[in-house]
Amino acid sequence: MSKAFIAAVIQDSINCTGVAANQAANDLLDAIIEELKNEGGFTLPSFGTFTVRKTKARKALNPRTGEQVKVKAGKTVRFKASPNLKKVV
Numbered sequence: 001m002s003k004a005f006i007a008a009v010i011q012d013s014i015n016c017t018g019v020a021a022n023q024a025a026n027d028l029l030d031a032i033i034e035e036l037k038n039e040g041g042f043t044l045p046s047f048g049t050f051t052v053r054k055t056k057a058r059k060a061l062n063p064r065t066g067e068q069v070k071v072k073a074g075k076t077v078r079f080k081a082s083p084n085l086k087k088v089v
Contacts, residue, residue: 003029036077048081 003025011021032050035042041051057073081089 046082046084048079048085051078051080052076053078 003022006028007018007021007025010016010024011018014021016024032042036050036052041049043049052075055074055076058071059068060071061067062069
């Protein structure tokens with residue numbers, strides 16, 4: 001799925017221009033990102049839950065050279081599908 005796909009669905013759903021649909025898709029994605037930043041999670045009922053998780057610093061192997069590389073601690077986004085979505089798919 002892409003932002004263009006979301007914009008096309010919005011455009012077909014409410015019969016608006018492509019520019020307006022693209023702006024609506026941008027606003028939707030920006031709102032989701034802000035919610036993840038501020039609250040640490042985001043739930044779409046009947047779809048699933050996105051959560052922000054912290055990752056620890058660790059050592060990994062460079063697949064090309066085989067040498068150890070330090071990986072910094074950071075954050076990642078996890079998704080857990082709702083039971084309704086699992087049934088449909």
